[in-house]
Amino acid sequence: MANTRKRSFPAALAFFVIISAITIIWSGPFLWMVVASFKPQTFGGLDMASVVPNFMPTLANYELAWMSADFVGLYINTLIVVFGILSVQLVTITLAAYAFARLEFPFKTFLFYLFLLQLMIVPPILIVPNLKTLVGLGLSDTLVAVMAPYFASAFGTFLLRQTFKSIPRDFEDAAVIDGCNWFQILRYVLLPLAKPALVAFSIVSVVAHWNEFLWPLMVIDSPDKMTLTVGLASFARAAEGAADWGLIAAGTMIVMLPLIIAFTLFQKQFVNSFMFSGIK
Amino acid sequence: MRIKHKFASKMKTLATGTALAVAVLASGWVAVPQAIAAEKIKFYFPTSVQGRLAIIMKEVVAEYNKSQSDVKVIAVYTGSYAETGIKASAAMEAGNPPAVAMVGANNVLEFVQKKQIEPIASFLKADNKTSAEFLQDFWPGVRFNAMVNGELYAVPFQNSTPILYYNKDHFKEVGLDPDTPPANWKQLIEFGKKLVRKDGAKTTRYGLMFPQQVGYGNWILQGFVMANGGQYYNTEYPGEVYYNSPTTKGALQFYDDLAHKYGIMPDTVTPSSQVAADFFAGRTSMMIASTGALGNVRKNAKFKYGVGFVPGNVRNAVPVGGASMVIFKGQSEAQRAAAWKFVSWITSADQLGSWSRASGYFSPRKSSYDMDVMKDFIAKYPDAGVAVKQLKYTKPWYSTYNYLAVAQPMGDAFQAVITGKSSVTQAAAAAQAKADELLAPFNNVAGYPTK
Secondary structure, eight states: OOOOSOOOHHHHHHHHHHHHHHHHHHHHHHHHHHHHHTOSOOSSSGGGGOOSOOSOOOSHHHHHHHHHSOHHHHHHHHHHHHHHHHHHHHHHHHHHHHHHHHOOOTTHHHHHHHHHGGGGSOGGGGHHHHHHHHHHTTOTTSHHHHHGGGSSOHHHHHHHHHHHHHSOHHHHHHHHHTTOOHHHHIIIIIHHHTHHHHHHHHHHHHHHHHHOOHHHHHHOOSGGGOOHHHHHHHHHOOSSSOOOHHHHHHHHHHHHHHHHHHHHHHHHHHHHHHHHHHHO | OHHHHHHHHHHHHHHHHHHHHHHHHHHHHSOOOOOOSSEEEEEEEOOOSSTHHHHHHHHHHHHHHHHOSSEEEEEEEOOSHHHHHHHHHHHHHTTOOOSEEEEEGGGHHHHHHTTOBOOTHHHHHHTTOOHHHHHTTBOHHHHGGGEETTEEOOEEEEEEOEEEEEEHHHHHHTTOOTTOOOOBHHHHHHHHHHHOEEETTEEEEEEEEOOOSTTHHHHHHHHHHHHTTOOSBOTTOTTOBOTTSHHHHHHHHHHHIIIIISOOSOSSOOOHHHHHHHHHTTSEEEEEEEGGGHHHHHHHOOSOEEEEOOOBSSSOOEEOEEEEEEEBSSOOHHHHHHHHHHHHHHTSHHHHHHHHHHHSOBOSBGGGGGSHHHHHHHHHOHHHHHHHHGGGGEEOOOOOTTHHHHHHHHHHHHHHHHHTSSOHHHHHHHHHHHHHHHHGGGTTSOOSOOO
16 A cells, blocks of 8 residues: 555444445445346346346347447547547647736636636537527538537646646746747646646546537437447337347447546556646 | 746647647638538427437438438437527528427417418418318327317327326236226225335335326326316417416325325326336336337236226326427428428328327327238237327317416425425415416417418
8 A cells, every 4th residue: 555654443343344344335336237247147136136146148249239339430429529529629628727827817717717617507408509500611420520519628627727727826036037938828828737637637528528428429420420328229229128138238238448547557547637626 | 947848838738739620620611512403401409208219310311311312300309398499590580490300289379479480371271271171190299289270280290198107917906807997086085096006114115106296297197187086277368377376286185185185196206207117117017108118018017917007086187298399480482392291201101000000109190000011010919009099088288378387386386295395285286386486478469370
């Protein structure tokens, strides 16, 4: 353990028990899903809810799920959407956050709060107006249409503005003395110091748009432009009948896999980013 | 400067990302060349009974596209019934409607009210038919929901009713005749009590379960209310519901008794996926569910199961459910013709019959059942025949203005009764008050829309 503070034994035990309990509760559904995805027949039998594997694992569910949709196409579309949104967002939030943190202009605070109001709008309300705009621009049924409403992010701007504000002015003053203009200050002073916040925001953005369902469903008509969540729903959802849990679990695993791998590989960096962006 | 160097590389990545985004943006603006002779039309369809039907639907459309060269149908999966409704409506308002959509049979009213769909009569005129002649071949029970104010707006495609499924092995085990399902509420209680298994205070097997999520549960409740002699909405006018009527309260009281007095069904809210899974796992001996689940039950029940009419009280009655094909306004003349061509094909006796065999829904056309393939199928699976025999008791699906919102308070009411959080009297009164409030804006204003 990295924690160097020494705890008394009862405190350590209590800490251990609480953390274990949270971990078990949190990971329960996920573990069940992993087990269910390898289960041969997932309807009959009272053991359907069992988390303990008591069967010969089978890949049949994965095979069926993989055959049920064009996952390669779905992955590509989702990656384009997720990283397309993120790359534009990083530019827009950086510039907006800099303006709100450092520049002086009339009604600055009022405008900032107005901007933050965006966070309080429930996205489904905007479905029809957004669709109208996109159809007007001739963008309906394109991946750009899936991305466009998210190009500006109130949350990202807020997060980055707070980060910029926490960076001492002295750094910038030193840069100004060295002859930097505002863009150089942003580029060489503020952004490197805001890296943890940028990483934290990127994770939130990628996960949110990876999981998004309703908006892509509304915008996309062509099957070859569908994203992962819509593709999964097209074969795994049940309205009136029993859910085929094995198939649902396997399909969900396929959808989640890239995120899980990415998180496992970069876990340390991610956690650090969240810690830093939180502490500062 | 180290910091500078490191950051320069970071900025490069950022720049690449932006370039990528710009490239993607640009690609979206490039028009796709349309050098195809066939008339392209879009067709929205929701997930129906089970997810895999979405895949069968794509195959059906592919078959149609291959069978002729005039029309090319692009089948678009659009989520649940509710999401399909939202998407079609939103697309229409945005000026980009689909040509054809499969919508919940009781949603037709809403599309008509918003003036978004075409009356079918205009297409029938070309075929020299009246709506009445066209409807001749459809079961009387499915006609009502396709019509608004005497005008036909939809072609029924897949239809269902609630039906009783029971575990014959369990019936034998407790000494009941496995070929005689309960015929009325009294027998339902009598059989149910025998079928319940307990381990101490814990029930390990229930007598009966049925779906109780809002929406599906409302549909099932409608069956109970009608079986009790009533109707919990005004069938003549979609702006009024009878949530607080004696027949509705009687049905709710029956729920209360099943859950609390007799312990025949759980006193928790059971969604459809749980009901079916519990039936397959032997944790409930009977279930009431859509006939649309027949295909699923056939495939997954590992025991002998039987199918019977939903038990009646003062009468037998079940609501019809399912989905219909509608054609959207805002199409070119060629698209309109293509849309009707496709709808005619997919709602032919032949296609409806094969969809019925694949799904478990019944075919809304009577003539589907005159075909030899269908006769052979029913001989092999008598349960499909029971569903058809029950058709003479079908009544329309409840359809009101602002349907989803109006269904919610009744959903809350029966859930509160089942869980014991509310008495029948309280729950029914609260549901009525809320529904009246929701329907108030529709009353005393111009009624049915005209074309």
